Amino acid sequence: MxxxxxxxxxxxxxxxxxxxxxxxxxxxxxxxxxxxxxxxxxxxxxxxxxxxxxxxxxxxxxxxxxxxxxxxxxxxxxxxxxxxxxxxxxxxxxxxxxxxxxxxxxxxxxxxxxxxxxxxxxxxxxxxxxxxxxxxxxxxxxxxxxxxxxxxxxxxxxxxxxxxxxxxxxxxxxxxxxxxxxxxxxxxxxxxxxxxxxxxxxxxxxxxxxxxxxxxxGPLDRESLRLAVVTLPTPQARLAWLAERLDELPGSGIIYTLTVAAAHDIATFLRDRGFAVAAYTGKTEPGERLQAEQELLNNEVKALVATSALGMGFDKPDLGFVVHVGAPSSPIAYYQQIGRAGRGVHRAEVILLPGQEDEAIWEYFASLSFPREDLVTQVLRALEGQEKPLSTAALEPMVELSRSRLELVLKVLDVDGAVRRVKGGWEATGQGWHYDAERYERVARARRAERSAIREYIESDGCRMEFLLRQLDDPHAAPCGRCDNCTGERWSADIDASAVEATGERLARPGVEIMPRRQWPTGLGSLGVSLSGRIKADERAEPGRALGRLTDIGWGSRLREVLGTGAADGPVPAAMFDACVRVLAEWDWEQRPVAVAGLPSSTRPTLVTSLVERLAAVGRLRGLGFLELRGAVRRANSALRVADLSERVALPTAMANSLASLDGPVLLVDDYTDTGWTLTLATRLLRSAGAPAVLPFTLATTN
Structure with missing residues (x-):
């Protein structure tokens, strides 16, 4: 032809x-x-x-x-x-x-x-x-x-x-x-x-x-996009602004957030304000994701409130707007996400609402980069000399890596030829492998440069589209004549003070459910711990409560002030304690607790002690004192953490003697929960010693 x-x-x-x-x-x-x-x-x-x-x-x-x-x-x-x-x-x-x-x-x-x-x-x-x-x-x-x-x-x-x-x-x-x-x-x-x-x-x-x-x-500019940045002082101001302006945005669109928690919080807030929206994250079940996508395609919702999980590949030509509540850490990633909008319409609004907490979130995700050489070497040594392949679950107790980071290491080692995925798991290939520290640092430097560039984008008084296109080395980059800086036409940052106050009250509504662990991690037997399978019902906690998430839009910043790295130890703040009492008052437990026990903190002993003692006094609960937690627990994967905790957590004799006489649940108090395993092991000890039920309560949860 x-x-x-x-x-x-x-x-x-x-x-x-x-x-x-x-x-x-x-x-x-x-x-x-x-x-x-x-x-x-x-x-x-x-x-x-x-x-x-x-x-x-x-x-x-x-x-x-x-x-x-x-x-x-x-x-x-x-x-x-x-x-x-x-x-x-x-x-x-x-x-x-x-x-x-x-x-x-x-x-x-x-x-x-x-x-x-x-x-x-x-x-x-x-x-x-x-x-x-x-x-x-x-x-x-x-x-x-x-x-x-x-x-x-x-x-x-x-x-x-x-x-x-x-x-x-x-x-x-x-x-x-x-x-x-x-x-x-x-x-x-x-x-x-x-x-x-x-x-x-x-x-x-x-x-x-x-x-x-x-x-x-080709040129990467899309003439339909109208870029803007609106800087607002607080999380409640950003959400109040969004709720006031959402009806002004054309058609249906996407509201991007930086975390799963923020996606759910914002979706709940907007639904309370009468908007048809749905949350969409990497943790959303596949069937629910498909349904949410279809609802947006059919314009049955005003927006999906989404993490980056709704990114590459979603195609809706008439998507009318993209709003970011929080700035992505990369201008290139930002460009890709806003590229979802305006494919088949004359004008689409693209608005960035940056927040002061964005940088802390960037740093957290940066901390999950490729692990240190000694941790990668652990993985290789664990696989070497094995007679049969090891599954990821079997390998996990042998290394000091969480499941997600272990999977990342295995993928990289596999691509580099040092390990091989086979039926039944993973095996070492015997090929030589070296830790490419230079490469990993090169990528880390590039990521730091991207974070610097997104800060520059937010503060820039030049053309916003041209800035993004220059980040992509687009030779056709030129002033777009459409963005807020080019036209001088800006979204007003004014918000009704009563709307900000009402939003603040909504965000300040305390209480997050803590679901108990139901299954022991695999591989504990190889670590000398005789626990496996489902956690027995008579050793398991009831669903618990936390005041809020560390990543919450509402309570997150206040909790980070008390629990963050470098925060000074001191009594629980009065407003925070009042919110704890409110959470307890609204808790729909089957039976009210009759006693309170605490988990000690090596970094915040005054905070935890004041919280336990004040809860006992206000709730007229019997004070059981504190469990023993000897030494620092390794923050590795679940199996190693449980094995470590099983040796370090213990009941004082006086507490053990008091539990058999209780006729109601024990309120188990800690400053925060991350993996949930400390609460799980402590609950098992309390239940085994006679506590009828255990109700975990913490100031914060990381999930």
């Missing part, structure tokens, strides 16, 4: 995909021509909504007409997969997916691939290292694929703002492809460093150009 005929056919396929009025953009055609006619490898960096998916679907249809094998699309999120499958079907392209949510369909999908009836297979990057998929499916796909597509390709790069270890496996997959198999990498958020890094990985060892990847970069 000559070039003219190929383009004519490509235009027809595009119309089937996107509508009768659709025309190929010049760079869309250049990418399709490179993939289909020249069998090249390409990197397309274009703004969200530009039509990157049209490139790979049209190229797929053309390659299939030439008799080539199916396209493999590595795609990061299930939401993106759902949208892409539906788009493909509209163009007559048979698309299927293999992911954790449809495992029951895998055999049918593999059979369809073998029969040649599948045009597109979408997989998540995590799926590439599932042992069954990696060993049984992936080699055949790599050998027969007609096209490989890497969506959200910035994730391949260490420099990408959303570094995901699983994406680094693609380097090996790309290198192992047969000659002549085209590769397309796409992203909307890549600066010069990311572009160079990704291009090098698409064509290893060759610079972009005739021998390397074809790089197509």
């Amino acid at each position: 000559d070039t003219h005929s190929l383009r004519t056919r490509a235009e027809a396929l595009l119309r089937a995909l996107a509508g009768d009025d659709a025309l190929l953009r010049d760079d869309q055609w250049r990418a399709i021509e490179a993939l289909v006619a020249e069998r090249r490898r390409a990197l397309v960096v274009q703004r969200t909504g530009w039509g990157k998916s049209a490139v790979y679907f049209v190229a797929t249809a053309l390659l299939r007409e030439y008799g080539e094998g199916p396209t493999v699309i590595v795609s990061p999120l299930l939401a993106l997969m759902r949208n892409q499958i539906e788009a493909a079907r509209r163009a007559g392209i048979a698309a299927v997916t293999m992911n954790s949510a449809n495992q029951q369909d895998w055999d049918d999908v593999q059979a369809s691939i073998a029969e040649g009836t599948v045009d597109v297979l979408l997989v998540s990057p995590e799926r590439l290292n599932n042992p069954d998929f990696r060993d049984a499916v992936l080699p055949k796909l790599a050998a027969t694929a007609g096209l490989l597509v890497v969506d959200e390709a910035h994730c391949i790069s260490d420099w990408g703002h959303d570094f995901r270890p699983d994406y680094r496996r693609l380097r090996t997959l790309i290198a192992d492809l047969p000659d002549g198999v085209p590769v397309l990498a796409t992203t909307a958020t890549a600066n010069d460093r990311v572009v160079a890094d990704v291009a090098d990985q698409v064509v290893p060892g060759a610079a972009s150009g005739s021998d390397g990847a074809l790089v197509l970069r």
